[in-house]
Amino acid sequence: MTGIDLVVLDMAGTTVADDGLVERAFTSAIGSVGVRVEDERYQGMLDHVRATMGQSKITVFRTLLDGDENTAQRANSAFETAYAELVAQGHCAPIPGAEDAIRALRGAGVLVAFSTGFARPTQQAILTALGWRDLADLAITPAEAGRGRPYPDMVLAALLRLGLADVRRVAVAGDTPSDVLTGLRAGASVVAGVLTGAGDRVSLAEAGATHVLDSVRELPSVVLG
The missing domain is CATH 3.40.50.1000 (HAD superfamily/HAD-like)
Known part of the structure; x- marks a missing residue:
């Protein structure tokens, strides 16, 4: 010992x-608050998610959404739902x-x-x-x-x-x-x-x-x- x-x-x-589940759930979540993949903000947001892997997801969304607490909470809830659905599907x-x-x-x-x-x-x-x-x-x-x-x-x-x-x-x-x-x-x-x-x-x-x-x-x- x-x-x-x-x-x-x-x-x-x-x-x-x-296996990419965090990024897939993030894409779904950020889309739920109006940032689509084709949005010019999307790639920079995804880069930030990659750079902050392991950190609390609500904290990440607060940073990405400029401290807008209501929108960050909505995105975080959507992230958790999307990730749980991927888990339920066997991923x-x-x-x-x-x-x-x-x-x-x-x-x-x-x-x-x-x-x-x-x-x-x-x-x-x-x-x-x-x-x-x-x-x-x-x-x-x-x-x-x-x-x-x-x-x-x-x-x-x-x-x-x-x-x-x-x-x-x-x-x-x-x-x-x-x-x-x-x-x-x-x-x-x-x-x-x-x-x-x-x-x-x-x-x-x-x-x-x-x-x-x-x-x-x-x-x-x-x-x-």
Whole structure:
């Protein structure tokens, strides 16, 4: 053991395959508030979505829509609906080896928490579709923690809710620079970037990842030694 009591895992791109679902749901959502694909604003908005992968979706929509709270909330609701529909249609699959990695960690006595930039209903829809409702010890969202990535709130909230005391005994894993920054700001001693999602080796390393892994399936060897 390396002294890790808790592993906080991102979902889309880290433990759950994204396969473009976020971009498809975004296109539907932004269209619902009047920005179509042919609109000159669309490509810049899509670029921002790509650059902020992993962050709270409502925060992203607030930025894109110039702080118009009502419109941002409408877009966010449309995003969550569109993503949930894609999940219900079967467009949801685990990253190969993710479930085995989580079971290995928990089998060794390490607690595991899922974190996400999605709202609670979407997170639960994904976990239900994969049969993962009981796979981890906790599933947490930005709304429950206070703020989403790149703030440390979800990691710290998971630590508190699971009754742990030392942030140095936490590992965080995710596929974006925002995931890495979240882990560093929370004080985790292991902050792993994975290459199965939006981030690449350079961007994850430059963000400060302590480890850059091909997949979350490699995480138990880091955490358990």
